[in-house]
Amino acid sequence: MGTKYTLGIDFGTLSARALLVDIVSGQEIATTLFEYPHGVMDTFLPDGKTKLMPDFALQHPQDYIDAIKFTINEIIDKTGIRNDDIIGICSDFTECTMLPVDKNGIPLCFQDQYRNNPHSYVKLWKHHAAQDEANKLNQTAAARGEAFLPRYGGKISSEWMVPKIWQILEEDPQLFHAAAKFMELADWITMQFTGEERKNSCTAGYKAIWHKQEGFPSKDFFKALHPALENVIEEKFNSAVYPIGSLAGFVTEEAARLTGLKEGTAVAVGIGDAHAAVPAVGITEPGKMLAIMGTSTCHMMLGEKEVMVPGMCGVVEDGIIPGYYGYEAGQSCVGDHFQWFRENCVPEAYEREAIDKGLGIFDLLNEKAGKLRPGESGLLALDWWNGNRSVLVDVDLTGLIIGMTLATKPEELYRALIEATAFGTKMIVETFHEHGVPVKELYAAGGIAEKNSLMMQIYADITGMEIKIGASPQAPALGAAIFAAVAAGKERGGYNDIYTAAKVMGKVKDFSYTPSVENVPVYDKLYEEYKRLHDYFGRGENTVMKRLKKIKENVYYVNER
């Protein structure tokens, strides 16, 4: 038997990436990328006419089909590896990213009658327009003393499955009823390979309020939300839930034709993109927090028991690694933060300087920001440009910068934004610590961990912890490939369990970032200030951010009338 490979496909916010891995050496053989032609739709539908309301963030499911067709064919073509030797495949996906489908699993937006209907499209993870529903859901759950609520830090996010389904019901009951099912995209994309739905325990647990022992919330609870939701789980959502790494089925003839994979290839159940990265850095045991840093940051932890951490995004048994409780926290604005700054705040002189020096603009900003010492700018920011996911779980919070003078420079603002995200991470680490889930080691993966050494050093200085870096530049795809090897199982040349697979295939870099003894005390002081502002604006003492948002919404509606 020759070398065997598995394929991990990572569906991100703007593109999908396939990664082919040698499952014995762990070597990453090849990768291909496909950018979604429709990107993120947040102003108009593809018809160019239908305007989207504020906070909408949609995607087009055809982009995902095109992505698997392109990336898998391409990777087979360019490596020349026989599809016989690709023994397993697994997809990871942004989460909760969801879609209404008909009884055959076909997206409603593919039907002419729904083409101009925003609610027929994919609601991307960062679709934030279901906040009203999330608020009402949280009130109802709190009033009823629902046991699930504390597992999600006391708040269900507007980004998750139930608020998104409920928003469709509220805003378009006809479409709600026309939908046979609402699917998580991690499961929908897996179904494109196998022909049948197999719901995964990760996204079901983290995003759809599923619990291994207790199942989904009760019919009574859903009825209390809205009478039409009473049976939503059994009628439009439920199916058996399978642990991560389970076999979802086998590549169908049709999928084989589309992708170039061999019919009958093992397919693992889908997984959330952040969660997939955990085994990719070799973590299969408690005490080690992984931060996956990209557009946003997700923090992953394993624990041996189920405890309640305020503002965690969820704790799910079998949610990350079978046999452990997987804890999740998150920051909803990290890479996006810097991209915003890059697009809106970098003066022309800096663009010119970057060109003169032959640098990318982020390289220049990092070079300039890297010359500053902690505290030197006098600036402090709250990293809430996209709300706060952990520990406050509140998308209506907004950004803040304080400390500007007439001498404040762009690189100081940029560094303050980096520091703000690091303070946010420290806040999460401390909250886990204080609530019985000790964080003994810190790992990072994702594009930022890979590329931005200034930022990683700042994270080490601010958290006061060493940070190990995942060795793969595509940790989620690698994690998916690891789960694919487990789904294939030993008899097909794969592995029987994730612990063995992750030991062989997961990896971190040789070097790590260690805190500077000089910087830590300054950042400790700044962190005290961050915490105070965090609590003042985030915990109800001054809810000005929400009132400003309300005023803004009123202006918007007046304008539209």
Next chain:
Amino acid sequence: MGTKYTLGIDFGTLSARALLVDIVSGQEIATTLFEYPHGVMDTFLPDGKTKLMPDFALQHPQDYIDAIKFTINEIIDKTGIRNDDIIGICSDFTECTMLPVDKNGIPLCFQDQYRNNPHSYVKLWKHHAAQDEANKLNQTAAARGEAFLPRYGGKISSEWMVPKIWQILEEDPQLFHAAAKFMELADWITMQFTGEERKNSCTAGYKAIWHKQEGFPSKDFFKALHPALENVIEEKFNSAVYPIGSLAGFVTEEAARLTGLKEGTAVAVGIGDAHAAVPAVGITEPGKMLAIMGTSTCHMMLGEKEVMVPGMCGVVEDGIIPGYYGYEAGQSCVGDHFQWFRENCVPEAYEREAIDKGLGIFDLLNEKAGKLRPGESGLLALDWWNGNRSVLVDVDLTGLIIGMTLATKPEELYRALIEATAFGTKMIVETFHEHGVPVKELYAAGGIAEKNSLMMQIYADITGMEIKIGASPQAPALGAAIFAAVAAGKERGGYNDIYTAAKVMGKVKDFSYTPSVENVPVYDKLYEEYKRLHDYFGRGENTVMKRLKKIKENVYYVNER
């Protein structure tokens, strides 16, 4: 007797401007501008080697001499008006802008031995490095119950004369003792024309703690500050104080040679630049507030009695118009604010768009910001990039912006900065109102009032008051020319009093800005939020801005060691 003219010379932060006015028609005949070659020195001395400490802002007095030489000669040359017909001259100057001189009135920085000594140069109004001295002065004055303190809103600013003198004593006692006098530049420049010092009641009152009835603070007070200061007033500062519009003397032979003026021309005592604008818009009575909006904004009011308004910058009998109490308030970051934004925050795409459209960058920003409605951005800012002058009188406060999302655009940030300065003005208007100095009408003058209609409309909407605009684009220079006509007096073809002179020579534009009924209620809501943040960060509840500044200073000093 033919047409008579007077000359007002306005010394601003970056340039000086001369204005020749026909005193009967009030027509502005000609103006000339001279940019200071040394500008504002805030990093190095002219030697290019001597580094300045943070918050220093110096100027070179040779620039002022060059300014009068250039502008007056030029204006006479280009108009062809005979210097016989120029019957009076008056200079207004940024304030408190001060200078140590020898016993002949020669600046110490002209002497070789002091050339590399920062303290020998002009300390510009916005030199902020005497904050420690200002703090100690305020503590001492408060502890002693000094009667002058409430006249300055309870706080003497670090920008003013005594803290600046004291800073020199603290940091360079040798130079302090070498100085025969410390002079306000409004008086020093007047002395260049007349050959002798005549201290004016405006800058003496507003910036050097002089009171018409009580004089300067007592020797006991100065001794309590520092033993070496006990006799500072009589030894290094005092001379008789003359009301605004008084005759300071006559142009000397030497000054006539330098400037082209006729020897013996009447010279009025100097005046602060902001105060000079009041008669230029025709205000010579109580109830009318004038905002002079440029780099910073000064607010001027006349009153019939002396009352205490919190955070006012001063109340001075004869300080603005003889016979009334002149009240002053201020905002230390207005035009500077937008300039900062322009230099540090405007992305390249906007620069390109401005070029494509054939617009200046501020025109483009105004065009984009003008399309936004109040509240639409969801942003709110505190306008403290350069500290807060009124009503908090605290230079250690810094800027804040709140409400950013990933959709926030540059024009929204820019508009939020404009609005912040308008909220600051409303705060000042309300504070005067509430303390017995009713503001019945609002006037504006200065570059911003002249040029930026978006901004003026926002000011009208936020204050809820009509705003009349001074008709002269150079109100301080025109005001100086009016005082020059009074100093000349009727017998030389001028006027015997300021009321008559201002009626003829002062003027406002035909149109004014009126509040929009639609915008006022939205801004009222936003103002409530502004007020709450203003008080939270400004009145001691959370002094994070000061702590951040302290951390920054520590970093600075560590770096320098």
